[in-house]
Amino acid sequence: MQTLIPNEKHRILIVDDEVIITTQLQDFLKSMDYQVVGMANNGNEAVKMAREHKPDIILMDVVMPGSDLDGITAAGMIREELDIPVVFLTAYGGEKILERAKGVEPYGFVIKPFQGDELKAAIEVALYRKHAESQLKASEEQYRSVVDTATEAIITIDIHMKIIFWNRAAVVMYGYSQDEAAGKHFTFLISERFHRTIINEMDRMVLTEESDFVGKTTETIAIRKDGSEFPMEFSLASWIIRDEIFFTIIARNITERKKIESMKSDFVSLVSHQLKTPVAGMLGCIDNMLKGLTGQLSSQQIEYLRVMQDISKRNYRIISDLLNISRIERGVISLNIKPANLDEIVELAVREHKENIESKGLKLNIMKANGHISVMADQDKMVEALNNVIHNAFKFTDKGSISIVVKKTREYGTVEVHDTGRGIPAQQRASIFQRKQIFDGGPSTHGGCGLGLYIAHQFMQLQKGNILVKLNTDKGTTFIFEIPLGN
Amino acid sequence: MAKGTVLIVEDETVFRLIYRGVLENEGFQVIEAEDGKKGWELAKSKTPDLILLDLILPGLTGYEVLEKIRHHEETKKIPVVVFSVLGESKDIDKAIDLGANYYRTKGIDSPTNIVGIIEDLIDGKKLDLE
Numbered sequence: 001m002q003t004l005i006p007n008e009k010h011r012i013l014i015v016d017d018e019v020i021i022t023t024q025l026q027d028f029l030k031s032m033d034y035q036v037v038g039m040a041n042n043g044n045e046a047v048k049m050a051r052e053h054k055p056d057i058i059l060m061d062v063v064m065p066g067s068d069l070d071g072i073t074a075a076g077m078i079r080e081e082l083d084i085p086v087v088f089l090t091a092y093g094g095e096k097i098l099e100r101a102k103g104v105e106p107y108g109f110v111i112k113p114f115q116g117d118e119l120k121a122a123i124e125v126a127l128y129r130k131h132a133e134s135q136l137k138a139s140e141e142q143y144r145s146v147v148d149t150a151t152e153a154i155i156t157i158d159i160h161m162k163i164i165f166w167n168r169a170a171v172v173m174y175g176y177s178q179d180e181a182a183g184k185h186f187t188f189l190i191s192e193r194f195h196r197t198i199i200n201e202m203d204r205m206v207l208t209e210e211s212d213f214v215g216k217t218t219e220t221i222a223i224r225k226d227g228s229e230f231p232m233e234f235s236l237a238s239w240i241i242r243d244e245i246f247f248t249i250i251a252r253n254i255t256e257r258k259k260i261e262s263m264k265s266d267f268v269s270l271v272s273h274q275l276k277t278p279v280a281g282m283l284g285c286i287d288n289m290l291k292g293l294t295g296q297l298s299s300q301q302i303e304y305l306r307v308m309q310d311i312s313k314r315n316y317r318i319i320s321d322l323l324n325i326s327r328i329e330r331g332v333i334s335l336n337i338k339p340a341n342l343d344e345i346v347e348l349a350v351r352e353h354k355e356n357i358e359s360k361g362l363k364l365n366i367m368k369a370n371g372h373i374s375v376m377a378d379q380d381k382m383v384e385a386l387n388n389v390i391h392n393a394f395k396f397t398d399k400g401s402i403s404i405v406v407k408k409t410r411e412y413g414t415v416e417v418h419d420t421g422r423g424i425p426a427q428q429r430a431s432i433f434q435r436k437q438i439f440d441g442g443p444s445t446h447g448g449c450g451l452g453l454y455i456a457h458q459f460m461q462l463q464k465g466n467i468l469v470k471l472n473t474d475k476g477t478t479f480i481f482e483i484p485l486g487n
Numbered sequence: 488m489a490k491g492t493v494l495i496v497e498d499e500t501v502f503r504l505i506y507r508g509v510l511e512n513e514g515f516q517v518i519e520a521e522d523g524k525k526g527w528e529l530a531k532s533k534t535p536d537l538i539l540l541d542l543i544l545p546g547l548t549g550y551e552v553l554e555k556i557r558h559h560e561e562t563k564k565i566p567v568v569v570f571s572v573l574g575e576s577k578d579i580d581k582a583i584d585l586g587a588n589y590y591r592t593k594g595i596d597s598p599t600n601i602v603g604i605i606e607d608l609i610d611g612k613k614l615d616l617e
Contacts, residue, residue: 273543280593281501287597293508316595336577352596 009035010127013055015046015071016089017064025059032120043069050078057107057126059119062090062097072097076104085130087122089114153251159244161186161202173253175225186249191221191229205238206245214238219254231258272323279316283309317391321451324384325435328458335378335462339486342373342413346406349386357394363401373406374486375413381459382483385467388452389417389479396477397421412465412482420476429469433457489516491536491609496526496552497570498544502593506539509598510605523547527555530562536609539601540587541570542578550585557586566608568601 012034016022022039029036037053040046042064050058058078062071069077075086085107090097101109107126110119147154153170157163166181174181174189186202187195198220205211212218213236222232234251286309288294290302297305327333350366357364375382393402400420407414424432435454453467460467463483470478493515497503500521507517518533520526524546530538538556542549549569556562568589569582579590589604 277499277593278501280595281499281505283595284505284593284598285501287599288505288508291512291597291599293512313595334577336580351600352594355597 009033010056010123011035011037011053012123013038013040013046013049013053013058015040015043015058015064015074016061017041018061021061028116028119032116034123043071043074046071046074047077047081050082050084054082055084057123057130058084058086059110059123060086060088062088062101072100072104075101075106079104085126087126151252153249155181155186155189155249155251157186157247157249159206159246161199161247164246170251173224173251174222180225189222189251191223194220202247211236222251222253230255268323268326272319275319276316279312279319283312283316286312317452320384321455324455324459325451328455333381333462335381337376337378337463339374340377340379340382342375342377342406342415342483343368345375345377345379345382346386346404346415348379349383349390350404352387353390353394357402360394361399362394362397365401365403367403367405369406369408369413373408373413375483376486377463377465377483378459381463382465382481385456385459386415386417386481388456389467389481392452393417393419393421393477400476408485409482411485413485414483415481416470416478417481418476418478423475423477424469432469433467490514490606492516492518492533493537493539493605494518494520494526494529494533494535495539496520496523496529496544496549497539497541498522499541502541502570505598506601509602513602513606515605523549523552527552530556530565531559534561535565537605538565538567539570540567542582550581553582553585553587568604568608 012029014022014025014029014036016025016039019041022041026036026039037055038049040049046058046060047069058075060071060075064070071088071090075088078084078086086104087108087110088101088106089110089112090101091112098109107129108122110122147167150167150169153173154165154167155163155170156165163181163184163186166176166178170181171177176184187198190198201211201213205213213234215235217233217235219231219233221229223229231254232251233254234249236247236249238245238247240246286305289297290305290309346366346368350364354364390402390404397419398421402420403416403418405416405418407416432453433456435451457467460481460483465481465483468480468482470480490513493510495503495506495510495517497506497519498521503519503521507519510517518529518535520529523544526538526540526544527547529535530552540549540552544552547555553567553569556565556567566588567586568591569579569587571578571582571590571592582590588608591601591604
């Protein structure tokens with residue numbers, strides 16, 4: 001037989017009250033290439049020798065009459081103090097003894113008389129088990145030290161969302177000790193107004209094995225033992241052990257980050273104000289002049305003013321686009337979804353372009369819905385998304401018309417924007433809603449930075465709507481906006 | 488005869504110039520205030536037919552002026568159109584909650600678009616804000 005653990009000779013302590021047996025065993029073990037470090041005749045001696053020699057394994061007789069410490073008691077002491085594996089040797093297979101022996105968790109049991117192979121197998125299995133246990137212990141210790149020193153709260157919950165594990169960072173973060181947290185429902189860490197969302201999502205995850213929580217971080221508001229709240233971000237992983245599902249949650253306090261985000265957001269608003277206001281002012285002045293409010297203009301003056309108007313509008317759009325991109329990418333867009341009238345949204349979006357479209361000689365058809373279509377939308381975002389697409393339609397259509405059709409399906413209010421322009425080349429259709437490198441290959445020849453569709457797409461997604469491009473065989477482009485219906 | 492008096496409360500000279508131009512051209516009489524405090528005083532003393540109110544103002548903010556207008560017997564029925572540069576719906580909602588009748592984003596559409604709205608408001612026609 002080959003030894004299972006590649007090592008130098010394993011060191012064995014033999015304990016038996018019969019000298020004949022110890023001597024026999026010694027020869028036997030030596031022949032099997034083990035090293036016998038000692039032979040004890042009673043329990044006390046066994047404990048003493050175990051302390052002294054620290055053997056790899058102890059073969060221990062269970063019944064040693066005349067010894068004040070029997071094998072089982074000695075094995076228990078050794079296990080407790082030295083953590084050395086013990087294999088019991090016994091002539092009696094009595095139930096009572098076996099029961100007692102089990103109590104000290106022996107590494108094996110060999111019934112006398114035994115065969116050499118049996119003994120060797122028992123020794124090797126015990127050594128192997130010990131080795132595996134030490135490795136497991138080491139890995140557990142490593143895991144524990146990671147968990148304990150982590151600055152994130154690490155919490156394990158069962159399928160009923162009851163807390164079964166709670167690390168030190170969690171104690172600091174929420175103010176509950178490990179004992180206080182044990183057995184509590186996970187939602188007791190979350191501000192009450194978010195309970196429904198969390199419970200629903202967990203239920204969905206258990207039922208469908210799909211979840212918005214897994215593989216990404218979720219932000220919520222947590223609550224401490226003292227009742228104070230803080231913004232928290234968590235991610236979640238599920239694992240199964242013996243058919244039972246558990247979830248490990250890693251949570252972090254994001255108060256500082258939120259503070260910085262809000263500062264940045266204020267800054268963006270400020271920049272937006274400071275950059276947009278003068279352009280809007282300039283546009284207003286030009287518009288008044290073009291409307292004749294400052295007196296009659298020569299055709300040349302009108303031409304100059306139109307050029308200034310174009311440039312200013314383009315500037316305004318670029319500022320808007322860049323600010324929107326910045327908000328989207330930092331995730332600081334504020335949404336205000338409420339019932340809105342789709343016809344009105346379309347009207348607001350068209351208003352800016354009407355004049356330009358008509359002065360370019362294009363026909364503008366607007367087909368509104370028959371009756372009021374109430375949608376759940378953030379009106380500004382929806383207007384801006386439509387704006388971007390209508391603006392594109394205007395830019396890329398040289399003759400013909402732009403048609404806007406408002407309709408209603410079972411779930412959505414829809415707006416179709418159709419133009420008779422140059423259309424989108426087939427190879428570009430797949431990527432039109434993607435974020436492009438802003439100045440990739442130099443600025444666009446059409447003005448703007450080519451981000452309009454990306455922003456439109458992002459805004460529609462934020463509102464739980466969608467934007468699609470229809471594949472037309474004939475010339476032109478059709479975009480379809482879908483936005484959830486209101487009540 | 489003037490179609491009515493409009494008070495413009497706006498700190499940016501350029502917007503006062505633009506809207507004065509648009510409104511005078513339509514036959515309105517225009518008075519101006521360049522900060523919130525002066526705006527509120529003129530609203531009280533002149534009781535204009537309509538107020539164009541910027542939200543971001545030195546002195547008193549547009550929201551504060553609006554609140555005062557709505558809580559003062561002589562001014563509480565005056566229609567108010569607020570300007571929002573940011574065009575953020577939460578700012579607009581706040582203004583509507585405080586009693587603004589209409590909002591206008593200082594954007595790129597023509598300032599003359601405001602004339603019809605102002606005429607309707609002065610004529611007492613209700614505008615549907617939702």
